[in-house]
Amino acid sequence: MHIYDSVEKTKRKFIPQEAGKVSLYVCGPTVYDNAHLGHAKSALVFDLLTRVLQADGLDVTYARNITDIDDKIIKKAQELGKDIQEITDFYTDVFHKEMQAIGVRPPDIEPKATQNLDAMQSMIATLIENNHAYVTEDGDVYFDTASDSQYLSLSKRFQEEESKQERIASSSMKKNPADFALWKSVKDGSVSFSSAYGAGRPGWHLECSAMIEKHLAKPNTAFSVDIHGGGADLLFPHHENEAAQTRCSSNHALANYWMHNGFVNINGEKMSKSLGNSFFLKDALKEYDGEVLRFYLLGTHYRSNFNFNTQDLQSAKKRLDKLYRLKKRLFGLAVSEEKTPFQEQLLSILKDDLNTSSANALIDEMIAKTNETLDTPGKHKLLKRETMANLSFIEQVLGFGVKNPFEYFQFGVDAQTKAHLEELINKRNLAKEAKDFAQSDKIREEILALGVNLMDTPNGTFWEKI
C-alpha cells in the first residue's frame, strides 16, 4: 500500500506500526445540520481506504468521531427551542442513515465528544502540568503555542506571519494571538460542564486528540495512530493544533501518515456553510440512488477537488449502469469467491493511493471483455464463474454493484407505476406476437414518455428507469 502523505507531500509506502494492524482516525461531522456532499466525499474516501486495507489482509481499527458539543449546536438548539441532545441525536441518526445509503460502513469506534470529557480534561491537566497550557483569570485554558518548538510543522507556516494575520480581536488574556482554547469558561449559565477551572466547554481541537489517545493510542509507540484523515481544510488549524496537543501531552506524535481529501465544489465554488451553496445529501438521495452518488464521488482521485454537476453525475450513472447490466446478465448464478488475476490487478491499482479512476478503467475493460465473450455462442462456464467472483470482489472493495440489479434500475418508481408498466409491457408483447409492430411501437413510445426504457432480450422484456 502506498499513501500520499499530505504533510510530507509525497507518496510513501505504508508500514503500520504494529505488523498486520492499522489504526485510522478521521474527523467526523458536527451534528447540527444535514450532511452535504462534502461530508459524503470524506466519509466515502476513508470507507474505501478501510476496505482496501482490509482486502490487503490488514486488521483495521477505524474511529470517526461525532462532535456533539459545539457553539453552533447550541445556537441551533436555541433557535429551535429544543434540547441540545434532541438536535444532536436527530442529526446523528440522519447522518448514519445517509452514510448507509451511500454504502459507507460504520466505523469500528464512533466516539462522541460529550462522552469523552474525562479524556479531554485529563489532557488539559497534563498540558498545564507540562507548561504547555495556561489558565487565565477568566477561567479559560489556552494552549501555549510558543512552548511548542514544533508548532506549525504540520502546515509549514510561519509564526510571525500568523500573528500578523490575526484578524479576530484577540482576547487580552492570551499570551500569543496564535494560542488556541482548550477550555472556554461559560459564565452565562448556558450549556457547560464542570472542570477544575470552573464551568465551561472544551475547545474544538481538543476533542479529537483526547479521543484518539483514549480509544486508539497504545503505549510505547511513536505515533498515536497510523493514519489520520480528514478534509483538506482541516490541515490548518485543526490538525496542526491536534498534533501540538498530542505531542505536548504524551510521549508520541499524533499520526504517522496524514491523508486529506479534496473538496466538493458546486459550479466551481467551494461548498460551504457561509456561502450557503451546500448541496445536501438528503436532496441528492431523493433523485439518485445512493450508490450512483458513491460511484460518482469516488470516480475522481480523492485528493483532487471535485466539481459537482448533474451532467457529470448522469454520465457516472451511465457508467455504473453497465456494471449492473452485466449483473443482470449473470443474475441468479452462484456467487464465487475464487481468486482471479483481475482481482489482484484491481487491488494493486487501489493500493496505489486509492487510484479509483484507474480502477474504473480496469472494471470497464473487464465488463466489455466479458460481454464480448458472452455474446458468442457457448456456455462459458469458467468465464461466468470468474466474473461472478470479480463482481463480488468489486462489491467488497469498492462497494459498487451491491444491489439487486433489477431493483437498481427501478429507482424512484412507485408500485403503482410498476404495475402499470407490467400491464403495458404485456400488451406490447401481445402486439409483437401478432406482428402488429405499429401498435407495439406505440406502446413503447408511451412507456418511454414515462421515462422508462425497454429492452427485448432472449429472456424477456426488461425495463429500466432512465
Next chain:
RNA sequence: GGUGCCAUCGCCAAGUGGUAAGGCCGCAGCCUGCAAAGCUGCUAUCCCCAGUUCAAAUCUGGGUGGCACCUCCA
C-alpha cells in the same frame, strides 16, 4: 500580503522521464421486425515560451490562467 495546489480530446478523468488508460457525447458497422442493450471500429501529443536529457504531458526556469488555506468548515 503569506503558504500551497492545479492546467491532458466537446465534457469527466488516469498517467509524474520511455513515447497519451477509461467513461460520457458523436460518427460508422454488427445484432434487432424496428429499437434499446451489448459488441467492433474511428476521434487529443498533454496552457504558452525557454532549458536539461538519447528520450518530457511527466524534470528545471519564466509566463498566463484557475483554485484552496491563512476565519466555522469534510
